[in-house]
Amino acid sequence: MDTIDSTVPPRAEFWQCLAQAFYAPRGEHFSRSLREDLPEDLVELASLLGRDLSGVIGEIREVFLQTDADSLLQTYSSLFLVPPIPAKLNVAVYLDGTLLGPQCKMLEKTYLRHGIEQSPEMHDTPDHLATVLEFLALLFYKRDCVGAGKPETLRDDLESVRGLLLRTVPEIERRAAQTERERALPAVYSALLRLVLTLLHDEQALFFPAAINDETATSPGYFSKRDTAPDLVACTECGRPVATARELKVIADRLRQSGLPADHLGLCPDCRNAQYGWRPGRADFDLPGFR
Amino acid sequence: MATWGMVIDLEKCTGCQACTLACGMENNRLPGENWQDVIFFTEGSYPSAQLKWFPRPCQHCENPSCMAVCPTGATFKTADGVVLVDWDKCIGCKYCMVACPYGVRFYTEEKPLVSPDMRKVHASKDEHSWNPPWKMPDAREDWKHGVGIQPHDVVSKCTFCYHRVSMAPPGTPDLDPQDPKLREFTPACVVTCPPGARLFGDLSNPESRVSRMIGDKRGVRLLDQLGNKPQVYYLTGDGGAVPSNRAIDKKA
Numbered sequence: 001m002d003t004i005d006s007t008v009p010p011r012a013e014f015w016q017c018l019a020q021a022f023y024a025p026r027g028e029h030f031s032r033s034l035r036e037d038l039p040e041d042l043v044e045l046a047s048l049l050g051r052d053l054s055g056v057i058g059e060i061r062e063v064f065l066q067t068d069a070d071s072l073l074q075t076y077s078s079l080f081l082v083p084p085i086p087a088k089l090n091v092a093v094y095l096d097g098t099l100l101g102p103q104c105k106m107l108e109k110t111y112l113r114h115g116i117e118q119s120p121e122m123h124d125t126p127d128h129l130a131t132v133l134e135f136l137a138l139l140f141y142k143r144d145c146v147g148a149g150k151p152e153t154l155r156d157d158l159e160s161v162r163g164l165l166l167r168t169v170p171e172i173e174r175r176a177a178q179t180e181r182e183r184a185l186p187a188v189y190s191a192l193l194r195l196v197l198t199l200l201h202d203e204q205a206l207f208f209p210a211a212i213n214d215e216t217a218t219s220p221g222y223f224s225k226r227d228t229a230p231d232l233v234a235c236t237e238c239g240r241p242v243a244t245a246r247e248l249k250v251i252a253d254r255l256r257q258s259g260l261p262a263d264h265l266g267l268c269p270d271c272r273n274a275q276y277g278w279r280p281g282r283a284d285f286d287l288p289g290f291r
Numbered sequence: 292m293a294t295w296g297m298v299i300d301l302e303k304c305t306g307c308q309a310c311t312l313a314c315g316m317e318n319n320r321l322p323g324e325n326w327q328d329v330i331f332f333t334e335g336s337y338p339s340a341q342l343k344w345f346p347r348p349c350q351h352c353e354n355p356s357c358m359a360v361c362p363t364g365a366t367f368k369t370a371d372g373v374v375l376v377d378w379d380k381c382i383g384c385k386y387c388m389v390a391c392p393y394g395v396r397f398y399t400e401e402k403p404l405v406s407p408d409m410r411k412v413h414a415s416k417d418e419h420s421w422n423p424p425w426k427m428p429d430a431r432e433d434w435k436h437g438v439g440i441q442p443h444d445v446v447s448k449c450t451f452c453y454h455r456v457s458m459a460p461p462g463t464p465d466l467d468p469q470d471p472k473l474r475e476f477t478p479a480c481v482v483t484c485p486p487g488a489r490l491f492g493d494l495s496n497p498e499s500r501v502s503r504m505i506g507d508k509r510g511v512r513l514l515d516q517l518g519n520k521p522q523v524y525y526l527t528g529d530g531g532a533v534p535s536n537r538a539i540d541k542k543a
Contacts, residue, residue, distance in 0.1 A: 095380055102364045103380070160363070163382040243389050251360045251390050258359035261392075261517050269394040276514070278332040278345065 010048040012141035017041050018199075019133035021192050022089060024076055031069040039064060042195075051202070056195055063188045075185045079176050087175035091168040092127035099125055103164065110157055111135060114142070129165075129172070133196070136161055162200055169197050235268035237275075242268045293463070294372040295451055296494035296522035297481070298501045298510060299346055303488035306331065306344030313483035317452060319423050319440045323404025324397045326449040327480045346488075348480070349374065349395040349449035350513060350521030357387035357396065357448075365446075369436075372494070372522055373451045376437040383444035392517055396448045399441055418442050427454070451491075452478035464499035465492035494522060 008016070021038060025031040039061035046053040067075070080089050088094075092103035104127045111117070111126060116135065118126055139161070143154050173193035180187045232241035233248055242248065242265070252262040264272055306329055314320065314327035330345045351374045358366045358374065365380035366387055376387075388396045399420045403410065415422040419440045431454045432439030438454045441447045459466055459476035466477040467490075474482060481489040492501035501524070504510065510524035 095377075106363065160382060163363075167379045243385070247384075247386065248389070251386050254360045255356055255390060258354065258356075259518060260354065260356050260359060264392050265389060269388055269391070269396075272392065272394055273330060273332075277334075278330050 009141060009144035010045045011144060012137045014042065014045040014049065015133055015137035015140060017045065018192075018196065019130045019137060022128075022130035022133065024081070025069070025072045028069055031072055035064040035067060035069075035072065053195075053198075056198055060188065060191045060195065063186050063191060067186045067188060071186060072188065075180070075188060078183060078185060079179055079189055086179040087172050089129040089172065090125050090127045091129055091132060091164060091172070092125075094168040094171050095164075103127065107132065107135075107161075107164070110160065113153075114138065114157070129169075132161060132165065136165075165196070166200050169193055169200065173197060233266075235271055236266045237271035238268060240268055240270075242266070292370050293459075293461075293493035294495040294522070295456055295491065296351070296372065296501055296524065297348070297451070297478075298490040298492075298504050298524045298526060300488045300490075300504075300508075300526040301345070302526065302528045303486045304344070304346055304484075305486055305488075306346075307485060309483045309485055310346060310348075310480035310489065313479040314449070314452075316425060317427070317479035318438070318450070319426055321399075321404070321421065322409055324447070326395070326397070326447075328395070347393065347395065347513070348523060349451075350393050350519065350523045351449075351451060353520035353522060354518060356390040356392060356519060360386040360390040362386060369453070369457075371457070373453055373456070374448075375450055375453060376446055376448060378434040378437055378441055378445045378447075381445040383446065385446060387446055392514055392519065393521075396446050398446050400444055415440075452480075455479070456491075463493070464496045465490065465501060467492075467500070 017038060021034060023030075025034055039057050042057050043054050046057075064072075079085075079087050090099060090104075092101055092107065093099060095101070095103045104125055108118075108126045114135075116138065122128075122131065124131070136158070139154060139158050143158070173190055176193055177187070177190035179185070180190055231245045233243060233245050234240065235242050243251070248265055252265055255262040255265075264275075267275060308329050310327040311325045311329055315322070315325065318326060320326060327346065327348050330347055332343055332345070334341050334343055351372065353372070355366070355368065355374050358368060362384060363380045363382055365377045365382070366374065367377065368374050383398065383400070385398055388394075388398060409423070410421040413422045413424060420443050421440065423440065427439060433454060434442070436453050436457075437447060437450050455476050455478060456466065459473065463473065463476075466473050466481070468474045468477045468482040478489075478491055481491045490501050490504060492499040494502060494505075496502060504526060505524050508526045508528075510526055512521045512524055515521070
């Protein structure tokens with residue numbers, strides 16, 4: 001069954017497909033699509049992206065083949081729906097310790113910034129894993145199709161969403177795997193969560209494809225690549241970069257909103273000590289034998 | 292609920308850096324990444340130049356710049372007044388490092404401050420940024436409060452030894468290392484300070500020793516004119532002010 005939309009960039013399509021796996025598998029058609037078509041689509045899309053994921057996805061395919069619609073729905077319900085819920089799919093809960101906490105609000109604001117509002121049909125909070133993965137797909141779609149709108153904001157948001165997932169999905173996976181073992185459920189969702197984690201760690205291939213041939217690709221994360229950003233503002237004392245102009249504006253605005261001064265932002269943190277009078281000693285006296 | 296704060300008596304401080312070392316051992320700091328920094332600087336010029344020093348931990352401000360700019364809410368203030376970083380939320384954007392006027396934050400992936408790079412000498416095989424030969428017990432590691440060996444790509448800072456202080460009996464006015472019952476709850480730098488230049492206690496309790504010392508000895512705060520309202524106070528003796536304020540707070 002040809003389920004791939006050729007008008008959507010494969011990277012966006014990939015995350016969109018993966019997101020579907022974390023919605024409740026209700027309905028015979030949707031369930032069959034998940035069990036039969038999803039693994040094939042993921043392998044095909046990965047190959048379009050130049051990645052061979054057949055090994056990782058093969059494991060998922062095997063489990064899907066042995067699972068019927070009812071047991072898939074029962075597994076999903078046991079893991080993610082029936083109280084006490086062993087593994088909540090609301091990712092921000094693992095950081096905030098509560099529903100609708102600050103991380104969730106942050107996500108909501110990010111969605112709004114990209115013109116996304118929660119549908120009344122979505123009876124869950126904005127930090128549901130499926131929603132977050134779909135949003136990730138949208139960000140990739142915007143980056144690959146819409147192009148030069150706000151590339152830096154897009155990269156920030158991509159990295160921010162990825163950071164949120166990297167911090168939370170391991171815990172969901174651990175809980176899901178433990179519950180599957182304890183209740184003898186098909187190990188399908190822990191395998192899917194492991195796949196999400198694998199892809200999130202596969203930064204160069206799936207997040208920064210352009211960076212593969214880029215010398216900055218070896219640095220550990222996007223924010224470490226700031227030294228190569230085009231609009232860096234130099235320290236007025238030593239000339240080394242402090243931050244990008246946009247970042248300094250954001251920081252200055254936030255400080256002013258909190259009633260705090262922003263005058264020191266022109267200097268890098270290393271040069272501020274000298275401004276405060278903490279200048280290290282120098283042999284600047286004029287004595288024979290000293291330079 | 293206490294509001295923890297520190298008093299550093301600059302008349303007693305000898306610049307020995309025992310606090311720096313104790314903090315490094317207690318909190319598994321990379322060599323050179325001194326949460327409890329002692330700054331050495333010169334005042335005056337030859338032939339009357341003087342070498343001076345100034346201990347500068349995180350000021351745990353009442354109104355912290357770092358918290359105001361943190362985009363993910365990773366930097367937060369506990370109910371007992373301690374400013375901490377949640378390493379699970381930190382994305383390593385370094386906004387806080389740029390915004391903090393005191394320069395007391397550190398980023399893991401910077402160039403090593405001392406050679407050789409201990410992150411390579413004691414490389415980590417898990418999510419920790421390195422694997423030092425000395426470590427606090429795993430049970431005390433608490434990434435939610437920035438305690439322990441940090442993961443990659445996060446910002447770290449002094450926690451006022453939160454893993455100790457948070458266990459103190461409620462209502463304790465001062466964490467005095469001379470009291471055997473309280474010693475284990477007192478920050479490592481305060482316990483170790485050989486001349487006893489550091490005091491730690493509840494700033495909101497007028498009967499605490501820190502409150503009385505601040506009142507009796509005219510405690511001053513670093514860069515107080517900025518409005519961050521640090522919770523670290525300095526006792527400077529009769530005519531003194533902290534170095535950054537000296538030109539402003541000069542005695543007539």
